[in-house]
Amino acid sequence: MVSHRVNKIEASQTMQIAAEAKRLKADGINVIDLSVGEPDFPTPHNIKEAAKTSIDENHTRYTINAGTIELRKAITAKLKRENGLNYNLNQVIVSNGAKQSLYNAILTIINPGDEVIIPAPYWVSYPAMVSMAEGKSVFVSASEKNGFKLLPEELEKVITPKTKALILCNPSNPTGSTYTRKELENLAEVIRKNDCWIISDEIYEKLIYDDFEFVSFASLSEEFKKRTILVNGISKAYSMTGWRIGYTAAPEEIIEGMNKIQSHSTSNASSVSQSAAVEALTGPQYVINEMLTEFKQRRDYLHYELTSLPGISCYKPEGAFFLFPNISAYFNKNTNVLRVNDSFDFAMYILYEAHIATVPGSAFGAENYLRISYAVSMEHLKEAIIRLKKALSKLS
Template sequence: MVLSRVAREIQASATLAITAKAKQLAAEGKDVIGFGAGEPDFDTPENIKNAAIKAIKNGFTKYTPTSGVPKLKEAICEKLFNDNHLKYASSQILVSAGAKQSICNIALVLCDTGDEAIIPSPYWVSYPEMVTLAGAKPVFLETTDKDSFKITKESLAKVITPKSKLLFLNSPSNPTGMVYTEEELREIVMFAVEKGLYVISDEIYEKILYDGAAHFSPAAINDDCYNKVVTVNGFSKVYSMTGWRLGYAAGPEKIIKAATNIQDHTTSGANSITQLAGLEALRGSQESVTVMVKEFDRRRKYIVERLNTIKGISCLLPQGAFYAFPNVSRLCENLSLKGSFDLVSLLLEKAHIAFVPGAPFGADAHIRISYATSMENIEKGMDRFEKFLNT
């Protein structure tokens, strides 16, 4: 059997083996403490759930327009104007089944065979596969904890070629938790646009910020950037709606129309009930967001402080999202391990702690630790981690 190019080139998630092993141990009765979740451990707020129940009872269960329910698109336009200083018409909004689909739609619209898409590393694991799906080539721009995992105008200039078409930006970042300042984004994005690149700005963790960090949407820089940047956001992280599958893209009308055409023939419109829940999320009380971020902040400080007391580990204090991304290269060396997969496998097998290796994110010297779990689990997990290393 000869499979298609896409089937041959797309890689399975490199973390699945670890996830499967963790589930196997749990099924065997082992007390596995998981730090892998890329989703808040908080429940979806009651007002949002009630809006969904009301939609069901009112019979709002039919197909919707592919690009989204008009009143949700209007609410998204209001949100982008009020929060991000971006003025869009409803025709510039595409609602999708999660921000992941939004990003994939745009990658398929902007990338063609032979194009190059620049992806700062560490990166969210799906970016390279989406570029490959579009027939383009992912080009990785390396960063380290020494430069706070941030690219610069100068580092970007070194990887731009005549084939460069697209730049991915993700702030706050998964997996690093770093946040670009407005000044940093202005310099990077203006330079990218000047060189003819389009930009996907993945802003899914926009409101999960700490220590006075401020979010800035690069599409708001000037008209040139407005016409070259596609802003992607969603409801999963900020409103704890991961399973609801709802995201959106905002950008130039020509790009959004082309992305809508693609979605016409993949999933069509997002879930009708979920869209009305999303409407309530945007227009209802935001108190749950404040409460959640405050708790994440408490966990963040605790877990980073604990990590930095462990010999062989150094960890930057993240400014956003809900991940710590410690450097474990010296620890691996001390334990005669080859890299992050070996370390994560060892900790899972011997200490029953489930971390995520950094290698699939393009950073084998690191592991990703989600603090979207209870403080009780964090304390227990860090105690277990230290005890294992000491013995």
């Protein structure tokens, strides 16, 4: 018998679609995978070289549990340089990806029954993590007309003395929308009245377009820095998802708690990956701009094409590499063999009919939508649009 903790985690529909996409691919069908959550670029050369050197120099043993001093120095320097934030080394911990950072942070602050506010659409793992910590997720809708951003008046309605934390994903997976300084300040005004933590997931920080200014929540003021658990990493910015390095910057009591949890679960993140991460954060940064130029072209192309399709609306996001179109105009439409009732059916329909894999909005707590990743080549995006148009024309 498995634990009640495991039983509470919902089996994901996303997995079902991914499994089906895999099956079709194995049958030789050319599936275009727009469900991906990672950049399609190789890790930059200088970073790979740093990792090779690290192996040759035998940096292959356990490191300090919280991460090497060198890496934590590189992180504190980055936070100072790019976000105007001063942290000391004891206020930073390196983990096996930002995902582990988030999980350890949640385990550190949540007692059974504590409420955690999660704006929807949300990243799929937040509610599962809160549930594993035996907390209670409180969802609040961030609507398309407001760019999927949480409004202060909406936050006001759900924040109570029972609220232990608010999780803010900025820029957001799945919508790509990113908060302005003013929007964050307005949320901060509401949070000020309630003593809760803000877990600020900034993993897509570097993927920002059109000169939009990214603002880290902790940088709003010293008061908010003390209440923010800042999570970031190198996975998305440097195309290093497989290297598994994420980090947290927060007040010492939080880092100490996370350190304890990590020391009894996974211990330090990979020593070689930590060396590579030092190079990522301190070496040349131009590769990010090359990646951004490419992503921006794809975003503009895909946004234009999607919003030209009948019935589809789509917020043009400021960051990340996802579009989150509203596809609800296609609900209750049929072909001669099936009926599309919801976002899951829609995703399944375009998988079978157009051989395009996507993720239904229901996975992110937003039923009327579909997450489309543009972390694939322009050639694939163009082909996907041709196939999508054809498939949609068959629904009536």
